[in-house]
Amino acid sequence: MSLLSVSGLSLKIQKRSILQDVTFDIESGQIVTLIGPNGAGKSSLIRCILGLQKYQTGRVQLASNLKIGYMPQKMHVEQSLPITVDRFLALGPKTTKVQREQALTRVGVANIQHSPLQTISGGEQQRVLLARAMLNQPDLLILDEPAQGVDINGQAELYDLIKSIRDEYGCGVFMVSHDLHLVMSATDQVLCLNHHICCSGHPDEVTKSDEYISIFGEQRLHPALAHYTHHHDHKHDLHGDCLNSNTSDSLQPITNEQQPLTSEQQPATTELNADASPASATQQNNGDQHRHA
Ligand SMILES: Nc1ncnc2c1ncn2[C@@H]1O[C@H](COP(=O)(O)OP(=O)(O)OP(=O)(O)O)[C@@H](O)[C@H]1O
Known part of the structure; x- marks a missing residue:
């Protein structure tokens, strides 16, 4: 039973496509890091999850009586x-x-x-x-760029702290970062968002490799930090729209079916539909009518 299940979520604001077919789950005790460039839609996605932003298609399902702790x-x-x-x-x-x-x-x-x-x-x-x-x-901590404005040592300390909180309370963690390459090493799943999920995976073990150590030394990267290697199969135009990079002469939009999904969909018991308002989201999240998983 997932704490949070987002499936096929698409959002348009003033006819601009902000999120396209976003799908992922977060399980109890899991740390998921959402990365993406400025304007990629990261905060908009959080607002959709919190029920603060109406979206057009898809759904957000929360486990019954889920308590969310949100750090803006x-x-x-x-x-x-x-x-x-x-x-x-x-x-x-x-x-x-x-x-x-x-x-x-x-x-x-x-x-x-x-x-x-x-x-x-x-x-x-x-x-x-x-x-x-x-x-x-909370059962689920949602952290919107917790390390913003903090130097690299402070960032590592904060990540250590978040990991120890997860270890102590067993909560899920959904963390946003605009750093495209350096992520919390305890992350179970990295999602790279640029309006749609471009790629996903685990942070690299590269810092443990002999080649890395021979070049940078063992102490180069704090253990709380890890690299994430992107594996995109496409490019974006200046508006962030997706282009197929495999064909050099005719760039085609790629379909959502081509995008890697992060995990299998699992049933959840509370659903926030596309018309969810902040009030209804709170009600549905806390309401007695929902049963525990
Ligand atoms: N209420 C709104 N009205 C119009 N445009 C909006 C609104 N909210 C978000 N947007 C647009 O949606 C796009 C995504 O914004 P969002 O804040 O979600 O991106 P982000 O990935 O969190 O960016 P950043 O890393 O800079 O915080 C941006 O182009 C933004 O201008």
Whole structure:
């Protein structure tokens, strides 16, 4: 039983095709990393999954009573509205101060619980957002570019932290990154999105190979990071539309059937249909009418 199953999802906004026939599953305890260039549709896909964006065809199925913890791309801090980290976390799900302290401790920033939100660093902000996503003990963590604006060592530390949270809670993790080559090494499945899923697979074991070590040395890449080698069978035009690169004289659009799918479809019990609104998504996700898997 999948935590999340996305099948044949297509989205158009103002007649522009943003997502085309996107299909993948996330299982419990699995880490799936979604990569893709700017404008590829990564955030739009997350919005569809969260029920915040209507889509035209396909479906998003969530396991019954699935609890999602969502970490947005950025924290928008209103400079004229003083608020502490603790007050900010209290704006989310109903929690006690101790629970908020525990969440901050888990992400390594308990010392800033009573600091003004405006005064904490970018890296600390990311950790506060991660703590907020964990507050309702989610079954599925959705992280939109958690390492954005964090240096490479900070990125590795954050990935280690996310992995240890997954190990501890057994939750699934769906993580977005715009880094096309460097991904979290604990990733079970990389999905490369450019409006459609261009390719998918595991991060490389290349950093363990003798050839790699002879060139870069053993300590070149932090163990939390890994390379992802793309294996596209097509090219894109400037609009991101797909072109068949196998025929040099006549570039043809490729069909969705040619794209590698990430895993087999499995039945789930809660379905968000193409007309899902934010309200209905929440209801369906939390509603008593849905049974557990
Ligand atoms: N509400 C909207 N109205 C019009 N266009 C939109 C809307 N939302 C998204 N788009 C367009 O959809 C495309 C995909 O945007 P999206 O933010 O999903 O991409 P992304 O892969 O997350 O990009 P980035 O890595 O830059 O954050 C972009 O061209 C964007 O302009």
